[in-house]
Amino acid sequence: MKTVFVTGASRGIGKSIALELGKNYQVIVGFSNSKDKADEVVEEIKKLGGESLAVQLNIADRNSVDEAFNLIEKTYKNVDILVNNAGITKDNILPRMKDDEWNDVIQTNLTGNFYTTQRAIKKMIKNKWGRLIFISSVVGISGNQGQANYAASKAGLIGLSKSISKEVGSRKITSNVIAPGYIETDMTSFINDENKENIIEQLSIKRMGMPEDIANMVSFLCKDESEYITGQVIPIDGGLTT
């Protein structure tokens, strides 16, 4: 059975991905702070007959990433599928954005994914099989006011993924980006009902996205049947970016 590592899997989109993949893979539930919630995800996967393990890490810290991978490799040999989902926001309009707000978001959302991916990819090269999936955002394609740091980090993932896809394609490793639109999670819970209605008005599919909409695509990209899809950006946004 293949092993999947989902970062930021204690809630939101990451949790949904972990639960969906738990049907077919050993799932490592990566979390930074919410141990209780991560344990709940593990329990839920086990209840359905799957195998799972929660691993604490701070993807912004290379040592922490190394320690997490050492632990995973001790239990499961290696990571076959890496879902780079963990991310943070520190919104501010650019004229007021502090260095910390910029640096923290870039360090976690972009550099952190460089750390996890570099660590996972060597074993994938050796195995001559692998899947890298980056959870970006439509904001990385279209931009968003108050989110220059977040948008830059999510756009950066696109360049990262496309470059990797060219480097390791010869080893049957694919790398793709999913760009979710407005998905109902903690991260979008600040949007009030009136704004929500305005957002839905812009969409072709007249509802907010659900985490499962993303998880279903991740599930497909993990399969052998998706081996000819690489270096792509797949928006899942109800038609927002058409």
Added chain:
Amino acid sequence: MEVNEVFEKVKTLFEEELGIDSEKINMDAKLEEDLEIDSLGIVEVVMAFEDEFEIEIDDEELTDVGTVGQAVNLLHSKL
């Protein structure tokens, strides 16, 4: 471990990990030109060396390694 023992282990790794024809593998063989190992192949070889000989190889140590013989000597010096 003697140099020729290291060579034999390296030869086996090249055959098994990268599927290289053993007849091509000699101390003078160039990794890229003669054995057609690409940059990812070098990564694979280094990982295989590290596992087999239980050592760590830094990227800087590889800058002067272009032939099988140079790789064997590097490994021999680290054992």
